[in-house]
Each structure stands twice: as structure tokens, then as C-alpha cells.
Amino acid sequence: MSFDPVFTFGAIAAAALIGLGVANQVVGSPTSRVASPLSTILRPGSFDHSRPGEFLRDNHPVAAPIVRETIDAPLEIMKYQVSVSDYARCVADGACKPAELRKVGDVPVTGVSHIDAEAYAKWLSQRTGETWRLPTDVEWAFAAGERFRGDVEGSESDPDNPARRWLDQYRTETSLGRAPDPEPRTQGAFGINEKGLADIAGNVWEWTSTCYVHTTISGDGTETASSIENCGVHAVEGFHRTYMSNFIRDGKSGGCAVGTPPDNLGFRLVRDPSGVLRSALRELGIS
């Protein structure tokens, strides 16, 4: 397996940073500190990305435009999705609501809403003294690499017959042939992607911080004429990208009538670098 522009924090980076006086695993005071989760740092890069949300051009729905996105600083992201036991510590601290777990054990936490994920990020940040937050859609897609799919869309678009697009989309989705697979697996069961992240696009979809948006595009399709955001709904990512109301914990009941609903809802977090880490990375010539 190639780990192209990537390395796992626990390995090279941690060793280097400890040498520089920065500890990855913060043990801290037993009463308040929580160990940092195992994470991976991705080198900056650029990639082509289908924008999230719904797009109109000349008053007609069109496929999401593909734009060049750049991650311009190293991106530190959890290697695994937040687990049942990770989440349980937040619940035990009274900072998170108990999840609607589909399964307990050595599996990712499931049955969590966007609100729950935000509460966990806030708690983890306080308990580690670090800044953890949900990834944006672009960050998640960058980390997902080849496993990123985006929205399931039909290719047809006939301004005179909107039904062609609906039928095409329905068939595209059907032809993907993904059967429901709701039983969460042991962490790592869906393998490691080329960027070193586990369980991307398995059967737990992940919340992002990107709001659902209606965008009217103009010109060559990359210019935004106008957009209206609805931050009561956020993008969730996995086998495909879809959009869920913030309070939904079970993707199946939160999905629309036509379309593949997420099997489960969970999340992983990214860490905003501290000043020390950023300078350490610069020392290493990564940033």
C-alpha cells in the first residue's frame, strides 16, 4: 500500500516532534486531560472536487460543478472514526447525549446527530487543550481521496423535461447496486485508503461542517451568481454525499423518499494546528 503524501502521526511525525519538544499523546493531569486521538497528517495539495449542494444555471438544475480546491496547510485528521468508547467518555462527562447506538463494542459510534458531533468536538477540545472540529466537505473529500464519490447525480439535464434528470439520477443510484449494510464493523474493517485513513466510505457516513446550499452558477459554471445556505442541514459523506438535518441520528429515517440513505451516521474530527505544531511542521519542511 502506498502512503503517498501522507504519514501517520504516531510514527514519523511524533518521533520528530517529540524530538522538538512536542508530545503527541498528551497525558496531562489525570483529572481533566484526555489523550489526543490517533491522527494522520496529510500534506497540502490540490484536487478536483464536485461542489456540495444543489446548483441552478439559467433557472435549471445542473450537475455540481467541478472546481479545483486547494488544501494549503497540513491537514491533521483522525485516522479512525470516533469510536463507541471514545464517545462514551464524553457521555460519562455529561458533555454528550448518549448515542442511539446500533452496536456496542470496538466499532465506530453510530446514531449521532450533527449536534452530538459538535458537542463531542467541543468536549474533546476542552479535555485535550487542542482545537478539534468537524471537517469541511472539501477537507473530508481531500482525506477520502479515491474513495470520495460526491452526490449521486444523473448526467442528463434537459431544460424542457426535468423528468429526464430525475429518471437518470434514480437509475444511476440503482445501478450502483449498494445494498443496505447497517451492522457496524470493527474499526479498520473497511481498510485504509491511500491517504492512510481507516474506514472511509464504509457503512458509517460522517458529518461535516459544510451547510446545505442552493447555488446559482453563471459563466463557465465555476462562478457563483448567488447562493442561499441552510445551516440547519449539513453535508454527510461516505459511499456518497448527501444532506441531513442537524438533529437526525438515523440516516435511514432522515433520508428522502427516493435515494440511498446512509446506513449509519458517525463522524471523525480534524485538528486545527497550534502555533507550536505549525512551526514544527515548517521546520520539517512539510508546510
Next chain:
Amino acid sequence: MLTRREALLGSVLTVAAVATISAMPAASAKDVSSLPREKVTLVAPPFVHAHDQVAKSGPKVVEFTMKIEEKPIVIDADGTQLNAMTYNGSIPGPLMVVHEGDYLELTLVNPDTNTLAHNIDFHAATGALGGGGLTLINPGEQVTLRFKATRAGTFVYHCAPGGAMIPWHVVSGMSGAVMVLPRDGLKDDKGKPIHYDRIYYVGENDFYIPRDEQGKFKKYDSAGDNYDDTVKVMRGLIPTHVVFNGKAGSLTGEHAMKAKVGDTVLIVHSQANRDTRPHLIGGHGDFVWEQGKFANPPAKDLETWFIRGGSAGAALYTFLQPGIYAYVNHNLIEAVELGATAHFTVDGGSWNDDLMTQVAAPKAIAS
């Protein structure tokens, strides 16, 4: 716990049935013996075996065979298992089509791989508890019943092996429907003949799956094992699943029903146990036999129609716009949360702007 022996014993109904057999006049059988016979191979729903909408000749005897299969089936995306009892392996059992005045002759087979006694009660039939009294068979037996189709319409059939067995067998999947067409075909409200290009049979079932202490659906080795627990859930009258064609999602995606713009589609909808209210989202019922009986003029232009528990109805619709249509039980909780949703994909034709157009796409509210 229900033992195999108890299940096989049947009930008082069996005794009554034997009495009926001996009282049956033999004369009618003679007349029937001279009638032409047709053997029909049944197909699994939502499809319907080939048939003439207008009878091409006089009355005949139409022969069908159904094998009863007891088998576990999965009824939702979570893998929830029902210890199903089925007519011919499908839930619902197949739709049987004859014409008014024809004789429907069914050979019912209960293979010895099954564990329970079964029978069939045809709502279209007259006497002997709809035939239930003449058809109770143990595993390893078969029986042949003939009845005259004297009333035109869509009618439920279901298993009714006596007492507490009746609702349990029905909510385990044992129901289907018969369609008795008028000899000269269907008529609209003014008596003008109408014809359908396609027919789909949607059987709706309510299931009552017991849960364990954690609230998870329980699995049982055999139908008999679940009996006590299932009856407790049944008596609460709140189904855990309400589905079309035996399973949530069985008529969506690659299994969505198909039509073309301009097609006239007849949708036969049965529910052997519980009331329901089909609705075609984005379409209508042009002509609807809500009670399913063709001697009554159809209601026109319905938005939602009511199918009484223990009956089958029929709705005729000509698709006017292409696209995806959802066909639901319009108790939307049952449609979305419990499973009663199907889809139609409707191709061809062009979009009819006169019927509907998006005058202005979504945009910021004008200040």
C-alpha cells in the same frame, strides 16, 4: 409453545367442512366437466399472469396450482427476519385472474417439508368458509377446490386454519388476491369499455415482529417458535412493519414498477387484515373501484382511496408526465417509517408544461 401436533389438529372448522362435503350436490360437477379447461402458470407479484381483458369465449375452468412454502424471509434493510408462511413462495401470494362465470380450480399443495396445516379462504367464493372448510391440508397433502366466480371484482384470499391460527397465518404472509373480470371487460362510470396497458398487483402486509429486552427484533428457528411472542405483539394492534410485496423496499430501485407516458395502468391493491389508503404521489386514480367490485361504477379522479382490511381494490390511471412516482400508503408514518412505499419509473413522452411548470426556480426572496 405450539407443538406440531397441535398445529396439525386444526379445529372445529375441519369437522364442519367434512359435513359440507357430503352435503354437496353432485349434479353441478357434470355440467362443468364439459367446459373447456385452461391451465395457468402463476407469476410472482407485482406481476400478473397473461390474461384476456375481454373473454374470447364462454365460461371455462381455469386451473391453478399453488405450493405453500414456510420459510424465513428478510422484511427490511436491517435484516429483520419473518418466519413466513407463503402461497407459492411469495408475499403476497400470486394474483389469479378469471372471468365472471368461469370456474377457478385450485390445487393447493402443502409439502412435507412444512410443519403446519394450511388452507385457503377465497372471498370470491361462496360457501364452506370461502373454501377454507374444504381445503385444510397437513404437510404432505394436497387438495383441489373448484368454485364458480359469480361476482366480478378483486377479492382477497387468505389462510384460515381455525381460531387463533387465522390471524397468525395471515400476518405471517398468507394472503393474496383473485381478480374476476366482467366477461366484456372493465367499464368506466358511464358504461364505456376501458382497457389497461399494464397491470400491477400490490399486496400490503402488516407484520408484528417481537423484540428482545434491548428492543432488537428477535429471530426464531421456526414459525412455531415465535407464536406466543408474536401473538402478544399482534394484540397490541400496532404493526412493526407495514410493507408492500412482503418487504420494505421490494418495489423500489431496480424493482420499481415501470410504465410509459400514456400507459393506462391498473393497480390491484389488497390488504387481508388491516385498513389502508393507497395514494399515487404526483398522480391520481382516474377510475377507482375502492371496494374492488366491478358491478359498481368506479369513482373518478380520486386522490387517495380506501382499502378496507380484508378486501382488495383496483385503481386505473393513465400516466401523463414522465418521472418518478411514489405509490404509498398515505398514512405517511406507515409509508416512511414502517415500509409501505413503492415507486414507478415513468419514461417516454415529453414534459407537459401546461400541466406543470416551475415558473421561477428557487432564489433569494425578493426584497
